[in-house]
Amino acid sequence: MELFTFDDELTAGRIVDRPNRFVVRVRFDEEPERVFLGDPGALEGILEPGREILCSPVDDPDRSTDYDAIAIDVDGTYVSVRAALANDLFEQLLAADALPAFEEYAFRKREPQLPDHGRADFLLHDRSDSPAYVEVKSCTHVDNGIAKFPDRQTERGRRHLRSLAGLVDDGHEAHVVFVVQRPDVDRFRPYREVDPDFAELFAQVRNAGVTVHALATAFDPPQYRLHERALPIDLEA
Known part of the structure; x- marks a missing residue:
């Protein structure tokens, strides 16, 4: 697509x-x-x-x-290698109703203020008009078909996961979406060898109710296209 x-x-x-x-x-x-x-x-x-x-x-x-x-x-x-493009790609996919996991949601705004502090990347509303917050991450590292994030230590990424978990604790819906900006991939995994704290936190927030998604896009100059709508999520090291 x-x-x-x-x-x-x-x-x-x-x-x-x-x-x-x-x-x-x-x-x-x-x-x-x-x-x-x-x-x-x-x-x-x-x-x-x-x-x-x-x-x-x-x-x-x-x-x-x-x-x-x-x-x-x-x-x-x-x-x-345009990390900020991940948000634009996700918004394009939302507008095209190309992601089954989000087909029941409507776009509201980018960079919404969070109830406590800080901002998320997107605010969506479901059909009952309840808010859903979405954080989008760009991923480029792939090893033997496995996309891994992050490819360097990221306190910012850990902070975002904690914010999403806090939203869920407060009764809100929260998602994190990893946009893999290359097509040679068949699954997603946190990069435990690079940032073990992120990997541990990733598993914790997923178990706490933060919904995790991963998808893959491709760049065939000059076109960007969707390659895979939903990559399997693998928590194994």
């Missing part, structure tokens, strides 16, 4: 290195160019020197980089 088309120009280059979490140096012709990287994850096995990377030129004199990183070719599969 096609979600949307990336209309901006795409320029292919080769990865040189990654000087910091948000910059990758790319060789297009001669001297390497600094490219903004919107995925602060470790990107182990993805962002490697010599790999092809698709970038979008940006005309903004106030920026220190002239390109955005869009996707990296990993053995013939494009892996989207």
Whole structure:
């Protein structure tokens, strides 16, 4: 199922290195160019020197980089490296009624204020007009067909899980959705080796009533499409 088309120009280059979490140096012709990287994850096995990377030129004199990183070719599969895109993809899928798990829900707003403090990514309402809060996470790490999150330690991710569990304790409905931004995957698992505390908390909040979902998308330039509506969730290490 096609979600949307990336209309901006795409320029292919080769990865040189990654000087910091948000910059990758790319060789297009001669001297390497600094490219903004919107995925602060470790990107182990993805962002490697010599790999092809698709970038979008940006005309903004106030920026220190002239390109955005869009996707990296990993053995013939494009892996989207735009973490914030996961929310847009989820919203597109909601609008298209493409997710059976959410077919009884209507979109209300993005970034709703939580009853206690902080914000969620989405507020939905079910058919009885009861609120349901949704947190969306982008996932790119895949090992032998298993998507794993997070690919580096994430206190922010643990805080989000605790917030969702608190919502359930207060009688609200809460969901977390992992959007795997690559199609070479057949199941999802918390990455216990990288963040054991997240994995333990993941199991606890799931048992406490937070509903967990995982889905997979694909980028076939210039189209983004839905690859798998519901990946199995695996809690084994």
